[in-house]
Amino acid sequence: MKKRFLAIAMAAVLAVSALGCGAQDSSKKDTSTKANKEETTSTNETDTKDGSKVYTIATDTTFxxxxxxxxDGDYVGIDMDILEAVAKDQGFEYEVNAVGFDAALLAVEVGQADGVIAGMSITEERKNKFDFSDSxxxxxxCMAVAEDSDITKYEDLKGKNVAIKTGTNGADFANSIKDEYGFTTTxxxxxxxxxxxxxxxxxxxxFEDYPVMAYAVQQGLNIKITDYREAGSDYGFAVSKGENAELLKMFNEGLANIKANGKFDEIVDKYTKK
Structure with a gap:
């Protein structure tokens, strides 16, 4: 299994497309760093020298x-390591396009990428556009505040502003309660x-997914997590609805295998346990 990382300037390409239409293990240095930083492409139809398909997988940049x-500038993390382990188990090749969450979803929708893995919540609304893997x-x-803040509960947010990240569980939850508790969101x-x-x-x-917030605090972020914890949702790998069924099948089979052999737990523990 071979993989390649492409940090490409897809925002403009995707914008044009939209108008027309209406990890690697962090302990190992990515040998394709140059390609990661310099190579550009406008299509996901990539093949290796032996003619086998290389799948283009879109992802976020900071999650x-x-x-x-x-x-070293290499993309790493739970999603990247899971993707690498699944690809190795199933014997397929891929390249990663780190373009940001919204651009990653659009890339799959308009055919610029074959799949997306980006801490993406499986929702009924998204199922109208994407086919999801098993969770x-x-x-x-969870909710976090500044270290010197005296805010401890949702009632304390009344008349104030709350920051959220587009497309996340945290954003969905904050927007669902903001009218009840009288706060605005940015x-x-x-x-x-x-x-x-x-x-x-x-x-x-x-508001943010707990593992994301907890990792940031572990890394020295000067905010504190409150005691409030709410049920979130499941993350899934996704392809455009009705497309790339073979890739989705391989992901599900590979995911089941790495869960069974312990590799999945090893990956998650590496990033979530001290």
Missing amino acids: APFEFQNA YYSADV EFADSSNMYQDVQVGNSVAC
Whole structure:
């Protein structure tokens, strides 16, 4: 199994397409770093020298511990390691396009990518556009505030602003209760800017999937997680509805195998346990 990482400037390409239509193990250095930083492409139809298909998988850019860049500039995390382990188990090749969450979904919709793995929640609405794999992770939602904040409960949010990240469980939950508790929300495309908004005081709190928030705090983020924990949703790998059934089948079979042989637990523990 071979993989390649492509950090490509797809935003403009995808925007044009939309108008026309209406990990690797963090302990190993990615030998394709140059391709990761320099190569560009506008199609997912890629083949190896021997003629076998290379699947293009879109992902987010900053959603640690599921996908993020390490010190060497390589994309690592739970999602990246699961994808690598599944591909190795099933014997398929792939390349990763780290373009951001919204762009990753659009890439699959318009045919710029074969699949997406990006801490993506399986929802009924998304099932109208995507076919999902079996769930590979279940994440609760938590609320975090600045370290010196006296906010401890949802009632304390009344009349204030809350930061959320687009497309996440946390965003969905915050929007579902904001009218009840009288607060407003500001959406961000990535977690780092969401956290910063809380740290500088523009927002008094943020909602995020617990493993993401816990990892950020472990890494030194100056916010604190409150005692509130809410049921979140399941994460899934996805392909465009009715497309790439063979890839989805391989992902499900590979996922079942790495769960059975202990590799899955090894991957998750690496990023979530001290």
